[in-house]
């Protein structure tokens with residue numbers, strides 16, 4: 001698949017891009033910006049591919065307008081396990097695969113080509129950071145900003161239950177200055193320090209990549225000296241991904257934790273909760289999990305949302321909560337203890353969880369929430385010889 005990484009067509013006037021599945025968003029966004037557009041939703045990490053984001057779940061601060069990445073897709077060309085290729089659209093004979101492909105994680109077929117919505121850009125983005133000291137005022141303001149709908153981008157950064165920031169981004173033709181968060185300055189810290197900021201459209205799109213939101217702290221990259229050692233070029237998700245893969249292979253941090261007498265559980269999750277229940281989820285999260293900072297991102301109602309069989313959502317507002325760190329405790333817990341608490345709460349509140357990291361669902365519960373019979377039918381129709389693994393085996397049992 002690796003060779004399938006070209007951008008085939010950018011039609012700024014008609015508002016779409018057509019590109020091969022393995023093109024990275026870094027390459028895709030570069031080409032789009034040269035044509036005065038961007039993909040409607042660009043996941044925050046440069047290394048994520050277009051096909052990968054459709055096969056999984058991708059989100060960004062434009063999702064309040066356009067939904068998740070797969071909701072911006074107009075056509076998909078899929079390589080099936082028997083080597084045949086089908087072109088799926090919402091209306092044609094393969095519409096079941098079109099709506100079944102998102103969240104299938106390569107268990108039904110591989111996206112060779114994706115046609116998706118593109119939107120016009122302006123040269124700069126003006127950011128407004130609004131601070132709150134109470135979750136209820138944060139969520140009330142978030143809802144009111146969403147209903148007014150005048151910001152191009154909306155996301156939130158929560159430093160703890162008493163320091164919550166809502167960031168509104170608006171395209172603009174002119175900027176009095178632009179900030180640079182690609183080397184010495186760190187974007188997420190600026191949110192609590194500045195009321196207003198300006199970034200070029202390019203730097204806005206990649207504002208979270210340099211420090212992998214804030215996860216670069218685990219790789220010591222936020223220390224000024226270490227940061228210089230990394231150098232501008234190496235600061236970013238590509239480098240951190242390599243280091244994290246090495247760490248999980250050799251188990252370096254597990255070894256240090258054991259020496260310190262700590263038990264740890266990796267809690268790396270993105271969950272989508274209906275807006276009406278978001279404050280309840282937050283209250284649970286602050287009480288039981290408390291990994292800070294936490295990222296929040298609203299997802300706007302999309303007409304087809306309930307039709308995506310493996311990631312069904314209501315056609316309503318949701319809030320995505322993202323939290324990515326290790327929970328360390330002195331006392332021992334069974335494997336997946338904190339992740340399981342989260343899974344139960346998400347289902348209780350009518351939400352849904354992305355499957356890109358670890359999951360602990362019992363099989364029956366998983367099948368009920370992620371497609372059920374619809375997945376079995378898709379699997380029997382498009383991968384009868386089981387060239388690809390089953391979704392539960394791949395995403396929960398992880399083999």
Ligand SMILES: Cc1cc2nc3c(=O)[nH]c(=O)nc-3n(C[C@H](O)[C@H](O)[C@H](O)COP(=O)(O)OP(=O)(O)OC[C@H]3O[C@@H](n4cnc5c(N)ncnc54)[C@H](O)[C@@H]3O)c2cc1C
Pocket residue numbers: 021022042043044045047048049050051052053054055056057058059060105106107109110111112356357
């Ligand atoms: C560490 C990490 C950080 C993330 N951060 C973000 C984020 O900031 N924003 C965001 O929106 N999302 C994020 N995600 C979710 C991400 O968008 C999805 O996991 C997506 O599937 C990753 O795509 P990839 O191109 O990186 O694919 P990979 O990670 O290489 O593959 C992910 C899965 O998708 C399958 N796959 C890959 N390409 C295709 C294809 N062309 N067709 C069919 N199946 C395919 C693979 O078999 C694999 O199961 C993150 C995920 C991880 C693991």
